[in-house]
Amino acid sequence: MTTPPALSPLARVLYQLLEGGRIPASQVSRAVIVELRPLLDSGAVNLVRAGAGYTYSVAHRQAVKSFADSRFPVGLMQGAAGADLSDRERGVMEVRDSKRTRGVGFEYALVRLAPGLELLRTDGPVPWHATLPEGAPSAWAVAVVLEEESAGDWRLSDPDAHIAVVENLDTFSRVDLADIGVTAALFAGGRLSSRQIALLTSLAAAGHGILHVGDYDPVGLEEYLRLKELVREVSLYVPEDLEALFKLHSTPAILQKPRNRSALARLRTVTDPAVRRVVGLIDAENGCLEQEAITVAHRASMDT
Known part of the structure; x- marks a missing residue:
């Protein structure tokens, strides 16, 4: 018997039970067995000996049919017609709930580019590139699609270009790229996300340096260390006036959370010079600094 494309492992098992009356136990995962528990407990489906192994066999077909109809209201065969559906659309078809599935299978990445700089994807049948139009506002960004399987092979048109990873949207849109030494x-x-890290890994492999611009707190520092461990070619943005910024704008509120204090204790044992400097300032001021202080300081210097 040929099993058509189905919406889930459970749907495939139910299809075989309804069409053939049985399915080898070796073809049923533990997760599906859990979902089949109502049918097994009621005796509608039984585990029986078959030769050297075991088989799940249908004892009451109508009970199995009713169970399948309740779980898959549009029918077990809809997977064949919906092969191009997103995960969330598939969730609506399968269990009437888009949020029960993993996501949409891709994500958009926002990238700001200096004038004239191109972001290129070099793999695939058609080379692809993105750039901003001449005279575009500095806050404009391009949106690229990162697929689930692989981020692809990416590079910037300038082989010496560096890219910043900016945690918050306000800083991302306002920070002067040249002011922090990137393009x-x-x-x-x-x-x-794992897709964003795959993109950065590809850019690092092409020779581009990566600058992490996050909050100067335990969470931001741990994210920097996580990225550095995965990608390697990463440095932490530490402006020359960071000590002055801490004195002006740091706040103790973040350190009131026990998990942040625990993270800070772990960070005190890290040997990374940039992390040690920031941790020293956190301890000295008994407070943390949000990355928005960078743009505040830059705008203040422009006004003087």
């Missing part, structure tokens, strides 16, 4: 910036949006 491109990736919006991290908090903790970097």
Whole structure:
């Protein structure tokens, strides 16, 4: 018997039970067995000996059919017609809930580029590149798609270009790229995803340096160390006036959370020079500094 494409492992098992009356136990995962528990407990499906192994066999077909209809309201065969559906669309078809599935299978990455700089993807049948139009506002960014399987092979048109990883959207849109010594910036949006890290790994392999621009607190420092461990070619942005910024703008509020104090204790044992300097300032001022202080200081210097 040929099994058509189905929406999930459970759907495939139910299809075989309804069409053939049985399925080898070796083809049923533990996760599916858990989902089949109502049918097993009621006796609608039984585990029986078959030769040298075991088989799940249907005892009450109508009960199995009713169970399948309740779990897959549009039918077990809809997977064949919906091969191009996203995970969330598939979730609606399968269990009437888009949030029960993993996501949309891709994500958008926002990248700011200096005038004339191009972001290029060199793998695939058609070379791809993105740049901003001449005269575009400095806060403009390009959006690129990062697929689930691989970020692809990426590089910047200037082989000496560096890219910043900026944690917060406000800083990402306002920071002067030249002021922090880069010509491109990736919006991290908090903790970097695996796809974003794959993109940065590809850029690092092409010879581009990566600058981490995050909050100067335990969470931001641990994210920097995580990225450095995965990508290697990463440095922490430490402005020359960081000590003055700490004195002006640091706050003890972040350190009131026990998990942040525990993280700070771990960071005190790190040998990375940049981390040690920031941890020293956190201890000295008994407070942490949000990255927005960088743009505040830059704008203040422009006004004087």
